[in-house]
Amino acid sequence: xxxxxxxxxxxxxxxxxxxxxxxxxxxxxxxxxxxxxxxxxxxxxxxxxxxxxxxxxxxxxxxxxxxxxxxxxxxxxxxxxxxxxxxxxxxxxxxxxxxxxxxxxxxxxxxxxxxxxxxxxxxxxxxxxxxxxxxxxxxxxxxxxxxxxxxxx
Numbered sequence: 001x002x003x004x005x006x007x008x009x010x011x012x013x014x015x016x017x018x019x020x021x022x023x024x025x026x027x028x029x030x031x032x033x034x035x036x037x038x039x040x041x042x043x044x045x046x047x048x049x050x051x052x053x054x055x056x057x058x059x060x061x062x063x064x065x066x067x068x069x070x071x072x073x074x075x076x077x078x079x080x081x082x083x084x085x086x087x088x089x090x091x092x093x094x095x096x097x098x099x100x101x102x103x104x105x106x107x108x109x110x111x112x113x114x115x116x117x118x119x120x121x122x123x124x125x126x127x128x129x130x131x132x133x134x135x136x137x138x139x140x141x142x143x144x145x146x147x148x149x150x151x152x153x
Contacts, residue, residue, distance in 0.1 A: 026048075068078040077085075 068080065071078050
């Protein structure tokens with residue numbers, strides 16, 4: 001261990017004081033019992049290991065909480081803050097995707113309506129306008145024929 005790490009380690013254990021001394025004594029007893037091979041010592045050692053694991057987990061959680069509090073006081077974003085922002089960003093991106101789909105559908109519907117309107121207008125222009133009913137034809141007056149003209153020729 002480097003000198004500074006050893007100093008930190010000693011400081012932490014020094015803060016523990018009497019409990020640290022008792023823990024070392026208990027660990028020594030457990031080690032002797034394990035060497036002797038007694039079943040009760042093994043179950044005690046297992047309980048001690050489980051308790052130590054829980055203690056380490058609790059200490060880590062406390063250190064993390066204090067570290068996050070320190071970062072918050074300094075104005076630095078914590079991991080929880082970043083996770084929250086990422087969730088909000090993902091939600092916003094999902095909303096944007098949905099709005100883009102709805103916009104594309106609305107544009108397609110508007111284009112289809114314009115095309116239908118234009119084809120209706122073109123169809124109306126192509127149809128002949130209804131004309132007035134033609135007047136019945138009257139026979140034109142034929143020039144008078146005379147019987148004289150037919151025979152003289």
